[in-house]
Amino acid sequence: MQLYFANHRAVWRVGDVAGVDRALFEPALGRYRVPAGTPVLLDDGMRPVEPLSAWFRWLALRRKSAKTMRTYAYTVLMLLAFLESRGLDLRSAAETDILQFRQWRCEDDEDPVDDPTWDKNSAAIGLLYKFLEGIGYVEERPWRATARGESLSSGTSTDVRVRHLELEQYLYLRDVGFGGLDPDGQLDGMFHGWCPHRNRATSELALMTGQRIQEWSTLLLPELGLEEGHRPASAEVDLQACAKGKRRRSSYVPAAAMQMLDPYLAIERPEIVARAQRTLRRRHRDLFVVERFEADATRVRGILEGIRVSRLIRAMSPELRQITMLETGDGLNPLAVFIGRGGRMLTPSGWDRVRWRAWDRMKRWAAHRAAPQLPRRCWVYHDLRHTFALRLLIYLTREALGDAMAQELPMSTLLDHMTGNPLLIVQQRLGHRHPSSTYRYVRYLKDPIREVDEAFREWTAAGGASYITIARHLMNLEEHVHAAQG
Known part of the structure; x- marks a missing residue:
């Protein structure tokens, strides 16, 4: 069996490479089209393997992401290989076989997985058997219900570690690691990095918004109001x-x-775009070429795979955003805010390389008198999200209390007086599904072992104005929402 993934642009390019009439592909790309990234499992005769291919289509039509479907597909392939080694298949597998597969994945494999990874595997297997049971392929799932329900999960509750940056650590990360300065704030003649203004801007954006890396790294210019040369003071x-x-x-x-x-938009980005024109023009047919903005720049209209389409920007997938370009008349301008060589949006691995280069620079200057204490492990972009959440939670609480004396209260006393509203705002702004994910920040701040009061007072003294503005803006938004609902 061979596993493939649906790629519309690859099918479309066949007409160019092989000289085949593209009209032959219209049924596949039209009425019978499956979402990009859908797994396709074929046998030795290149026929779809059922019922797995039907399950993959079922996942795709329920808008599972391409990344999730890829993970599910490889998990199921491993299960199939394990069962086949025992002369079994999905229909004949018993509870013992599924549990022994779990033991093999978690203990006996050459590269055993940890509990969180197995929980992702178990989610895939559970969803598969739910589908098979629904279509009558199996009578019931092969494993019995437990106290936790019909689940194969490890049952381990993971309490994600909250790692935040103190003010001097963040400035060191932003200006020395990303920005190419020395710890005294002077230009470092030994700096040979690339796009320091871009990298400093990404760290500031991540810190001030709490967005995940997939969110801030895939932003488009219109989403920040930066289309057609506009420069708004702030954005939503x-x-x-x-x-x-x-x-x-x-x-x-x-x-x-x-x-x-x-500085990035005025200096670095135009140079990157100019150098990328030859590459972008060569890939023109593989791109989503936007002709104009619509509906106050919340929608774009252009040519995708030879067809004129209109797309709502907020509903555009990361994959589509990577190939979205604006036809300016003078060339193609990537709509992605943050781009790298070739005018392409950086991938997560690309941002990882930026982060590790910054970490190497910070370690090189670690002995300098002005350098802060570095952690044992390299910082990750998600640490900026934690810092945002912790700072915003405190500022929102102080604003909600409306008491100037709250600035002098110990952290634990302050949090004892916390109302539910600040937590609700932070939960909504971070995009947490469950309140428990947000409450872990309260537990962290109230832990007497952690001495974070002074660190947060430093943030207040140096950068409090920005967070006070953010807190008041968000609280005003919430008041408007509640008023509208009332």
């Missing part, structure tokens, strides 16, 4: 397709983060 981004679980929410981008974008 409507996140959806690039958010975790595609849960729609609004993200406020304050003035400080927008201002940090200016």
